[in-house]
Amino acid sequence: MSESVSRSSNRVKSSWKEFWEWTKALLIAIALAVIIRTFLFAPFLVDGQSMVPNLADNERLIVNKLIYFIREPERGEILVFHATAEKDYIKRVIGLPGETVEMVDDKLYINGEEQHESYLQGVKEEYRENGLNYTADFGPVKVPEGHVFVMGDNRPNSEDSREIGPVPFEAIVGRAELVFWPLSEVHMLHWGGEGT
Known part of the structure; x- marks a missing residue:
């Protein structure tokens, strides 16, 4: 019983860790896009x-x-x-x-x-x-x-x-x-x- 609780707990931690990694990557991408558009290059019609x-x-x-x-x-x-x-x-x-x-x-x-x-x-x-x-x-x-x-x-x-x-x-x-x-x-x- 404690083994299955432990596995479940590890899966939750792993899922949260993966979610946090994806969130960080997305936030960095958004920050870079804002910096590039604000200070370096921008589209124009x-x-x-x-x-x-x-x-x-x-x-x-x-x-x-x-x-x-x-x-x-x-x-x-x-x-x-x-x-x-x-x-x-x-x-x-x-x-x-x-x-x-x-x-x-x-x-x-x-x-x-x-x-x-x-x-x-x-x-x-x-x-x-x-x-x-x-x-x-x-x-x-x-x-x-x-x-x-x-x-x-x-x-x-x-x-x-x-x-x-x-x-x-x-x-x-x-x-x-x-x-x-x-x-x-x-x-x-x-x-x-x-x-x-």
Whole structure:
């Protein structure tokens, strides 16, 4: 009788031990997920057409939240920022702190120097063939320190720094790194010289 009580007691202890191990593993996984999402990476849904032709409506991205703790944004990078308390925008960095941004006859000038926007080459040529400018003239606009000037790639249909003004660093969530959905469109977003 005492032997069966002992076996039953051991089974209960073993079950509790296994339950506790699974609980610890689950709690650690949840804590890691919260840390990763809060400080390192987060998913983001492209909502709208403002980044066409390079990002499409309803594409899902991974945003690197750590990069701008290490360094400031660079021209050509695509970033996510808090446009309002309820809404995040995704746009491309055009002007950096202290720079003067201007668009004249569909040509982008930074500090008076013309920039080659390779990421818009095809669409600009299509507009030109139809006798149109892809981007309306604006500026010159001086970018304040601690801010970036951003624009959507879909210049005729983007609410960006031309309307809302330069974006303060503290409003920036992170840099878009990877399109992960839909699966047919999975690709890394590349930087390095794309803004010039």
